[in-house]
Amino acid sequence: MSEIKTIAVLTSGGDAPGMNAATRAVVRTALAKGMKVKGILKGYNGLLNEEIIDMDASSVSDTIDRGGTLLYTARCLEFIDPEYQKKGAEVCRKHGIEGLVVIGGDGSFKGAQKLSALGINTIGVPGTIDLDIACTEYTIGFDTAINTAMQAIDKIRDTSTSHERCSIIEVMGRNAGHIALWCGIANGAEDILLPGKYDFNEEAIINKIIENKKRGKKHYIIVNAEGIGHSTSMAKRIEEATGIETRATILGHMQRGGSPTCKDRVYASMMGAYAVDLLADGKSNRVVAYTNGKFVDYDIDEALAMTKDVDQEMYEVSKLLCR
Ligand code: ADP
Ligand code: F6P
Numbered sequence: 001m002s003e004i005k006t007i008a009v010l011t012s013g014g015d016a017p018g019m020n021a022a023t024r025a026v027v028r029t030a031l032a033k034g035m036k037v038k039g040i041l042k043g044y045n046g047l048l049n050e051e052i053i054d055m056d057a058s059s060v061s062d063t064i065d066r067g068g069t070l071l072y073t074a075r076c077l078e079f080i081d082p083e084y085q086k087k088g089a090e091v092c093r094k095h096g097i098e099g100l101v102v103i104g105g106d107g108s109f110k111g112a113q114k115l116s117a118l119g120i121n122t123i124g125v126p127g128t129i130d131l132d133i134a135c136t137e138y139t140i141g142f143d144t145a146i147n148t149a150m151q152a153i154d155k156i157r158d159t160s161t162s163h164e165r166c167s168i169i170e171v172m173g174r175n176a177g178h179i180a181l182w183c184g185i186a187n188g189a190e191d192i193l194l195p196g197k198y199d200f201n202e203e204a205i206i207n208k209i210i211e212n213k214k215r216g217k218k219h220y221i222i223v224n225a226e227g228i229g230h231s232t233s234m235a236k237r238i239e240e241a242t243g244i245e246t247r248a249t250i251l252g253h254m255q256r257g258g259s260p261t262c263k264d265r266v267y268a269s270m271m272g273a274y275a276v277d278l279l280a281d282g283k284s285n286r287v288v289a290y291t292n293g294k295f296v297d298y299d300i301d302e303a304l305a306m307t308k309d310v311d312q313e314m315y316e317v318s319k320l321l322c323r
Pocket of ligand 1: 110128
């Protein structure tokens with residue numbers, strides 16, 4: 001039995017497929033350890049507004065296969081203000097919440113860090129389709145999102161080939177290029193445009209499209225990261241310069257939905273259970289991560305100070321394969 005009697009769980013920031021599996025694991029692991037569990041609805045907004053529900057084993061029945069988050073999520077700008085953070089900690093105390101699991105991205109972890117400093121034992125679980133949390137090689141929802149995007153791009157490729165067109169497909173990822181790089185490789189793209197230091201040359205792309213057409217290529221797929229954006233105007237310029245019909249498709253929020261993959265269900269379950277183990281051990285200000293084949297945890301301050309880029313080996317291989 002744990003020292004901590006009552007914990008709560010919330011989801012924050014953009015939703016991600018697998019968040020329900022993590023919530024389910026938090027609830028059921030905590031119950032198995034004799035703790036009471038509460039669900040905080042709509043992220044930090046729900047904490048400030050005291051939208052708090054009691055959860056039992058059946059609260060999370062039939063949710064492991066569902067996309068989205070049963071606890072709802074929100075972005076709560078007020079929570080950046082220390083006054084609201086104090087209010088959040090007071091609400092936790094009022095409801096007897098001694099430990100809190102925050103499922104979300106880096107922004108959500110900053111909120112968790114503040115609550116921890118205010119005396120609420122808090123653990124972060126990485127949930128974002130963007131894979132942009134530096135301390136971990138896995139984030140909940142990335143696997144589902146890349147599979148969803150890959151299938152969508154396969155379909156666009158069919159019609160692109162039939163019409164002998166060029167297609168620019170914009171994928172999500174905020175300022176990170178992980179989704180673009182994975183899909184670019186998986187979909188056999190002719191070009192992958194990544195944000196950050198990965199500069200690209202539109203003139204070189206245009207020349208390559210013309211050369212490829214001469215070689216008899218029937219389509220030209222460009223996977224463009226959201227961090228670069230401007231796919232529609234880029235398509236217009238490419239069409240004008242090459243004379244080849246060019247269409248832009250922004251995949252958008254469909255990448256965030258859908259039933260989670262097996263990997264997202266299992267890894268999210270492992271991370272949710274791990275977070276409760278940390279709380280039961282009296283830990284706080286930690287974030288659960290997956291590194292070198294193992295589930296581990298880091299201090300949130302250290303985790304937030306880390307940086308990461310797309311996998312360099314994958315990037316180099318993609319350069320050889322894009323033709
Ligand atoms: P993600 O968690 O996916 O990175 P956001 O960056 O939108 O998403 O952050 C989610 C929420 O986390 C914000 O709406 C806010 O409530 C909280 N948050 C973000 N930054 C901070 C901060 N510096 N201090 C406290 N809370 C924060
Ligand atoms: O962080 C997840 C994400 O889907 C990003 O890829 C994207 O930039 C952002 O959230 C979109 O946010 P919103 O749903 O608020 O439009």
